[in-house]
Amino acid sequence: MTETAQTWKAAAWMMGSVVSFSLMAVAARNVSAVHDSFEVLMYRSAFGFGLVVVLGLVTGRLHEVTLQRLPGHFLRNIVHFTGQNLWFIALTLIPLAQVFALEFTSPIWVTLLSPVFLGERLTAQRMGAAALGFAGILIVARPEAGTLSLGVGMAAGAAVCFAAVSIMTKRLTRGISVIGILFWLTFMQFFFGLIAAGYDGHITLPTSHTLPWLAVIGLCGVGAHLSLTTALSLAPASFVVPIDFLRLPFIAVVGALFYAEPFDPFVLVGGAVIFAGILLNLHAQFRRT
Numbered sequence: 001m002t003e004t005a006q007t008w009k010a011a012a013w014m015m016g017s018v019v020s021f022s023l024m025a026v027a028a029r030n031v032s033a034v035h036d037s038f039e040v041l042m043y044r045s046a047f048g049f050g051l052v053v054v055l056g057l058v059t060g061r062l063h064e065v066t067l068q069r070l071p072g073h074f075l076r077n078i079v080h081f082t083g084q085n086l087w088f089i090a091l092t093l094i095p096l097a098q099v100f101a102l103e104f105t106s107p108i109w110v111t112l113l114s115p116v117f118l119g120e121r122l123t124a125q126r127m128g129a130a131a132l133g134f135a136g137i138l139i140v141a142r143p144e145a146g147t148l149s150l151g152v153g154m155a156a157g158a159a160v161c162f163a164a165v166s167i168m169t170k171r172l173t174r175g176i177s178v179i180g181i182l183f184w185l186t187f188m189q190f191f192f193g194l195i196a197a198g199y200d201g202h203i204t205l206p207t208s209h210t211l212p213w214l215a216v217i218g219l220c221g222v223g224a225h226l227s228l229t230t231a232l233s234l235a236p237a238s239f240v241v242p243i244d245f246l247r248l249p250f251i252a253v254v255g256a257l258f259y260a261e262p263f264d265p266f267v268l269v270g271g272a273v274i275f276a277g278i279l280l281n282l283h284a285q286f287r288r289t
Helices: 004-033 037-059 068-092 096-103 108-115 123-142 149-174 178-197 209-234 237-244 247-259 263-289
Strands: none
Touching: 004 068, 004 096, 004 209, 004 237, 004 247, 037 068, 037 178, 037 209, 068 096, 068 149, 068 178, 096 123, 096 149, 096 247, 096 263, 108 123, 108 149, 123 209, 123 263, 178 209, 247 263
C-alpha cells in the first residue's frame, strides 16, 4: 500500500472514530433518564465483550488474549472505568460541546504526567503546550469567582483519567495486542459496572426504548477504540489527532439541532486554543525525530 493510500485509509478510520464517539454521547443522553452511569457502563461492556469475542474468532486472533500483565490491565481498567463514569455524568449536566472541549485537554495532561510515569523530559515547548491547554480550559469553563460547575469538574476529571489511561495503554501495548487489551477492558468493566450498579440492590433492566441505545453505546465504544488504534498504526499522530478534533464542531451542531443547546462561540474558541497547544506539542515532538 502506498503512503498516500495509507493516509486516506487512516483518515477514513478516524472519521469512524469521530462518528462513534459522537453517537455514544448522544446515546448516553437518551438513556440517562432511565439508567445511571454504572448501569450504562455495565451494559456497554456486555455488548462490547460479545463484539470483541466475535471479532477475535472471525479474525483468528482470540488466542492473543492471555493472562500476561493482568495487574496492569486491572489498574488501567479501574482508572478508565472511573473516567468513563465522570464522562457519562458530565454529558447529562453540561452541553455536549463543552464536554468534548474539556475532554480534548487529555493530551495536555499526558504531557504533564509522562515525565513522572514514562521518564520523558518536560521541555519548554511542552510547558507552552500545557499553558495553552489550561488557557483553553478557562475559556471553555469560564468559572466565576468562587464557583465551579459540577459538570465542568466531572469533564475535567474524566480528561485526567483518560490521560492516565493513555500512559498505561502505551505501557501495555509493548507486548500486548489490541484484541487482548479490548478483551480485558470489556470483561473487567462489565464486572466493575455490575458491582457498582448492584450496590444498592437494584439494577434497572433495559426497556424497549433504552435497549437499542445501549447497543449503540456498546458497539460504538469498541468501534471508537478500534478505529483510533488502527488509524494511529497507519499514519503519524500529527495527522490523526487533528482529524479527531472534528468531534467538537460536529457535536456542537448535534447539540444545537437535537437538544436545543446554545451554540456557544466560547466553546469553539477555547477548543481551538486547546488544539493549538496539542499542535505545538506535536510540532516539537516531530522536530526532534
